[in-house]
Amino acid sequence: DLTATLYEIRDAGISANDAMDVLEKSAQLGVVALGSTADAADIVTSAVNAFKLNSEETQKVYGYVFEAAKAGKTSLSDLADGFGSVAAMAAHANIQLPEYLSAVSALTVTGLPAAQANAELKSVISGVTRESKELTKVLDQLGAKSFKDLMDKKGGLVNAFKAITEAVKGDDAAIISIFGSIKAYNAVVQLSGDLNG
Numbered sequence: 355d356l357t358a359t360l361y362e363i364r365d366a367g368i369s370a371n372d373a374m375d376v377l378e379k380s381a382q383l384g385v386v387a388l389g390s391t392a393d394a395a396d397i398v399t400s401a402v403n404a405f406k407l408n409s410e411e412t413q414k415v416y417g418y419v420f421e422a423a424k425a426g427k428t429s430l431s432d433l434a435d436g437f438g439s440v441a442a443m444a445a446h447a448n449i450q451l452p453e454y455l456s457a458v459s460a461l462t463v464t465g466l467p468a469a470q471a472n473a474e475l476k477s478v479i480s481g482v483t484r485e486s487k488e489l490t491k492v493l494d495q496l497g498a499k500s501f502k503d504l505m506d507k508k509g510g511l512v513n514a515f516k517a518i519t520e521a522v523k524g525d526d527a528a529i530i531s532i533f534g535s536i537k538a539y540n541a542v543v544q545l546s547g548d549l550n551g
Contacts, residue, residue, distance in 0.1 A: 356381065359392045366399035372409060383416050387423040389430025394419070397434040404441035405451050418452045426459030428468040433458065436472030443479045448502045453511050457545055464544055474541035481534030488531045492521050515546035 356377065363373050363380075380394035387394065394416075401407065401415050423430050433455070444454045454475070461471035482489060482501040489501070496517055498504035504514045519542065522528035530539045 355391060359395050362392065363395050363399055366395075367403060368399060372412070376412070379413075379416050383420060384430065387420050387430035389423075389434070393431045393434045397430070397437050400434075400438040400441045401451055404438075405445045407451075415451065418455050421452075422455035422459040425456070426462035426468070427465065428459065428462040432462075432468035435469040436476075440472050440476040440479065443476060443483070447479050447483055448505060449479070449511050457511060457541075461541060461544055466544075471541070474537045477535045477538035478533055478541050481532070481538045484534065486532065486534065488528070489518075489533075492518055492532060495521055512545050515542045519543070519546045 359380065360373060360377050363376050364370070368376050376395060376398060377391070380398055381391040383389070383394040383398070384391040397419055398412070398415050401419075402412050405411075407415065419430070419433065422428075423433055426433075437458075441454075444451075457475060458468055458471045461474065462468050466474070485493075485500065493500065493504060496504060496507075498507055501514065504517060505511055508514045508517050518532060519529060522532070526539070529542060530536060533539055533542055
């Protein structure tokens with residue numbers, strides 16, 4: 355198992371100098387987060403590559419993943435499922451890794467499987483990065499040039515969701531139109547409601 359995981363770590367582009375450290379810490383994370391070394395290595399290497407993390411930043415990823423698994427109704431394996439498909443989009447949208455993982459974790463508390471939470475957040479990110487005229491109108495109203503700018507002004511992803519849902523007075527049709535899908539709507543409403551209040 356360790357040999358196969360080490361191969362996957364090297365295959366993910368982790369340098370030979372860092373590969374053994376990633377393997378060792380992934381094995382530890384797998385034990386404490388009730389998952390496998392392979393699952394831990396998968397989510398860590400996906401995060402490192404998508405968020406372009408240096409060695410020092412990589413050390414923090416283990417803690418972020420552990421906290422997300424501990425705080426949510428999820429496992430390490432479930433968190434890893436679907437993370438790779440959305441990590442690069444989240445990084446490109448300037449969403450910080452710990453905030454993204456916290457959002458996934460928070461959605462799992464409502465009973466949503468982590469893979470579905472990843473899929474819903476992927477829809478949200480897709481919706482806000484296309485910056486529709488509906489979103490642009492609300493951003494103008496909130497004094498922001500873009501969704502990234504709104505996150506900066508409001509202090510992160512969830513606060514940006516709250517600002518948008520408040521700006522449209524909780525109008526469901528407007529929220530769906532702004533974020534682009536029912537899937538995205540579910541994540542936005544859950545995260546901007548009492549769940550994180």
